[in-house]
Amino acid sequence: MNKPTIEEILAPKPTLQPRIYAYSIDDQSHRGLLKVGQTTREVKRRVAEQVKTAAIRNYRIELSESALRDDGATISDHELRAALVRKGFENVELEWMRCSVSDVKTALAELHTGQQFTGTHHETFAMRREQAEAVKKTHEYFHSIWNEDMHAVPRFLWNAKMRFGKTFTAYQLAKKLGTKRVLVVTFKPAVEDAWRTDIESHVDFDGWQYLSRSSGSDPRQIDRRKPAVYFGSFQDLLGRDGAGNIKPKNEWLHEVNWDLVVFDEYHFGAWRETAKELFEGEEEMISREEARLDDARHLKERIADLQEPLEKETDFLPITTKAYLYLSGTPFKALATGEFIEEQIFNWTYTDEQRAKETFAAKHPTERNPYGALPQMRLLTYQMPDELLAIASAGEFDEFDLNAFFEASGTGAKARFKHKSDVQKWLDIIRGGYAPKAVELLKTGTRPPFPYSDVRLLPYLQHSFWFLPNVASCHAMANLLSEKHNTFWRQYEVVVAAGASAGIGLEALPPVRKAIGSGFESKTITLSCGKLTTGVTVPQWSSMLMLRNLKSPETYFQAAFRVQSPWSLKNPNGDNPNEEEILKPVCFVFDFAPTRALRQLSEYGIGLSPNESNPENAIRELVSFLPVLAYDGANMTQIDAGGILDIAMAGTSATLLARKWESALLVNVDNATLRRILDNPEAMAAVERIEGWRSLGDNIIETIINKSEKVKALKNKAKGGELTEKQHKQLTEEEKEYKSRRKLVQEKLIKFATRIPAFMYLTDFRENTLQDVITKLEPELFLAVTGLTIQDFHLLVRLGVFNTEQMNQAVFAFRRYEDASLRYTGIESHKGLSHYGLYDTVVAKE
Structure with missing residues (x-):
């Protein structure tokens, strides 16, 4: 016997992996049949060899799964076909079975787990x-x-x-x-x-x-x-x-x-x-x-x-x-x-999901990413030319008012825009066909990415969602897009998902799906003022045009996320059922009121991270996964977190800042908080020192709690239909009374909160947290300005009367605005300042 060589001793381990496969052939004689087999080679190559001998090209690999059980034993194709026969499926000849892919998956899952399943329970994926x-x-x-x-x-x-x-x-x-x-x-x-x-x-x-x-x-x-x-x-x-x-x-x-x-x-x-x-x-x-x-x-x-x-x-x-x-x-x-x-x-949240996608790709570059098909969102904002801004500007900062600009009247074919010729100019601008703008761009030598003119953006606008102010503006837009001179827009099928004619809720969806079809050949624009903005998935939508004012970031992003649903092709070449081709790696939101859009984004970023003491950090993390490009009328630039905050705050005036300090969100007057005050004699004494409190009358807190509990009891009776006419009247009056009293308490506490900016303005300590300034450095000044002692304030904070998170945001806005105003006049407010003091935390200035 020959002595083995070192190569033979250290022989490489075989990499064979037994697999079960199934494929179909698209012709009359194989309709409803699947060929179920097994191999230790690459499934794609094994099947290609089989069909090659019969010169078959119209085949598709439907299934390719591991044939190994958890205990290491192998499942054979004979076992699998026998399991299918036991379930009542016909073994037509040799390896051909009359059954569906999910039937094969169910039988295979049973052999993998050793269990018997009812129906087609075949999915075996674990929780993420x-x-x-x-x-x-x-x-x-x-x-x-x-x-x-x-x-x-x-x-x-x-x-x-x-x-x-x-x-x-x-x-x-x-x-x-x-x-x-x-x-x-x-x-x-x-x-x-x-x-x-x-x-x-x-x-x-x-x-x-x-x-x-x-x-x-x-x-x-x-x-x-x-x-x-x-x-x-x-x-x-x-x-x-x-x-x-x-x-x-x-x-x-x-x-x-x-x-x-x-x-x-x-x-x-x-x-x-x-x-x-x-x-x-x-x-x-x-x-x-x-x-x-x-x-x-x-x-x-x-x-x-x-x-x-x-x-x-x-x-x-x-x-x-x-x-x-x-x-x-x-x-x-x-x-x-x-x-x-x-x-x-x-x-x-969106940030959690995109972070998970990035982390998985870095750790497992060769594996299929479970988050891979979830597109990253990009926000592009556009400053409109002065002539359009003049038509519809509103508010303290003359912001472009989208609701006024797209104002319309009438319904159906009779719907018309109030500023029809200006809306037509806007349509020309977004496709890069507006003459005055074209001359300007020739001078600057740049061509900003307008949605319907940039070749990089056009594929993402094949199926878009336009979010308009109301039903009339949806119909008016459909009518304008269909006018004879608008030849560019004729390539898009326009679907109006608005008003009673579109149906209630999900009834508006079938016409959209029909117009889109597979999504490859068609081009569509869906016009809506609210329908289909929640709870629906249309994978082909890849862009949203925000054409209305929205005050609530919740509504803004809930609508925006409609275009973030994944669109991918499973088994694109028909030879690997585990392959996925992503058709929508990113998606876009286009907004034409920049300040308002960035304010929404900053509020959304801060809202996502309530435990982050520095708002800029919260926004920085969001924009790392949601890049923002802003067109200012001349250039398109990417904006960072600081820039977003500055623009959002630039849309802030002294009036708006003052309103932050008058916000009912700064104080808590729910029953639980009021009871905590009532049960604490020191806290009761403290609130009674707040200016104007005594005018509310004796036992105001006790009255509110008692009356709210009485109203609740009456409401429960009302549900059972046990109330007399007199009791119904009493319920209405009692409810009105205790709500108005609760509001009065709320107003008095807010009045105290409005004194804090005055105190901040008078104090010169900036490096410290506001709580430190109040408690350690200038307690006499605090008492003089607010009327409360340090001990009083501390106690009320501890009892949850003041919302510290909201106060921090208000302090941050005040500090940033104050510094910006002083810089504008050429004064550096506090040279070498490296931190802002907030209400109970300190954050780095940059």
Whole structure:
């Protein structure tokens, strides 16, 4: 026997990987058939060899999966075909089976796991890291509450943007909790599809029963030993008959003791809204919210409303459950005013998602990135020429008023813009065809990227969403785009998703889908003033044009995220089912009111990171994943976090700054805070020293608490229809009285807060935090200006009367504005200043 060589001793390990594959042939004789085989070579090459002998070209590889079990044993194609035959599928001849791809996946999943599945449970993917984190945090929180009181009903919020995978993750939580009865209640009935698909396709939920109004099953005839999920909308579940009783068809719901109730597509403050407000369309909801934010008086009332004690879920939906899970797509962390505390919230934001995408790509460059198809968003803002600005400028800074510019009247074919010729100029500008602008650009030798003229942007505008102020402007835009002279715009099919003619909610979607088709050959523009801005996915939309004023960053970004849904092709060449080609790596938002857009972005960035003491850092992280380009009329430049804040603040005046210090958000006057003051004699003495407090009368706090509790009791009676006419009148009067008293308390506390800027202006200490300046350096000045002693102020802060996070933002804005104003006059306010002092933190100046 020959002595082995070193090469033979150190022989390389074989890299064979047994795989199961299935492919189809697109012809009459193979219709509905799949060839199921196995190989240890590359699947693409093995199949190519097989079809080559028969000169077949119209084949497609449908499945390529590992043939290894977890214990290392191999699954053979014979076993797999035998498993399919046992399930009742026909083995037509040799390796050919009459079945679908999901049937093969189900049988393969059974052989992998050793379990028997009902239906087509074939998905075996595990939770992503953030999904597992959400389940763990919620599970631990629920149990911490139950350990203290086993009868308590905890509530938890998942504040996660779309694409988080909330349905799959919610089911995983239900599984971990060991639930048998889950009720999913949605504010948007359009989302049922995802809830059904996940439960019927994933192996983890095999044996689970799914019921809904559309499933047709009788919920009383279910197998009580197996978990059951019932899906329903508020419109349906809240419905009552003429006498105010629960509809007979829903009575069973109230008899079940649910283990978990999930509220899907929840929006903050929903419990306080009337049923009419709750179920109105997006158009009406956006208009109502914007009107509230427009009017300072309404805004104060809205904030005062948010500080009212919350009704219990059972007041709203009389059912019994062990726990509540709320799912919201709202991108803000700080918006859940008073409804949820930090330990009750799991957040997953745009920044989190894009960071995860970047991290995964860096750590696993050769693997498929689970976040890879989620496009990065870019914001491009454009300063309009002076002649257009003159048409519609409003507000203290003469900002371009999009609502006034796109003002229209009439409906359908008769709708017309008030400034039609100017809107036509705007249409010419955005496609680079406006003559005066062209002459200017020739002089400067630059050509800025206008949306419909730049070859780099045009592919992303193949399917765009134009967000307009109202129904009339949507129809007017459609009419203008179709006029004979607008030959450029004729290549786009225009869909009006606005007004009653477009249908309610999701009814507006089919015409859009029909116009887009596959999305490769067609070109479309969808015009909307609110419809389709929440809860829908149109993968082909890649750009949004913001053509209306929006005060709320929440509404702005909720709409903007419509164009951020992924668009990719699975198995693009038909020879690798695990390959994915990303068709939309980035998406765009175009805005024509730059200051307002950047103010929205800065508020959004700060709202995403309420624990970040320096607002600039919060915005810096956001813009690292959401780059901003701004066209100032001559040049297009990229703006950093500091620039965004400066522009956002430049849209800030002394008046607006003062308004920050008059904001009802700075103080808390909810029942819990008022009770803390009432229970603390020192705190009571302190608030009584606030100017004008005594004029509110004796025992004002006690009166508010008592009256609010009395009103709550009367409201509960009213729900049962037990109130007399006299009691109804009493309820209205009592409610009016305690709300007005709460407002008076709020105003007195705000009056104290407005003294702080005066104190800041008088003090010369800038390096320190404001709290330090107050407490250590100039306590006498503080007492003289505000009327409160240091001890008083400290105590009230500790009791939560003042909102420190809001105060920090107000201080930051004041410091930055003050320095900017002084620099403008040539004065360096504090030479060598390296830090700003905020309310209770210090942040670096740069």
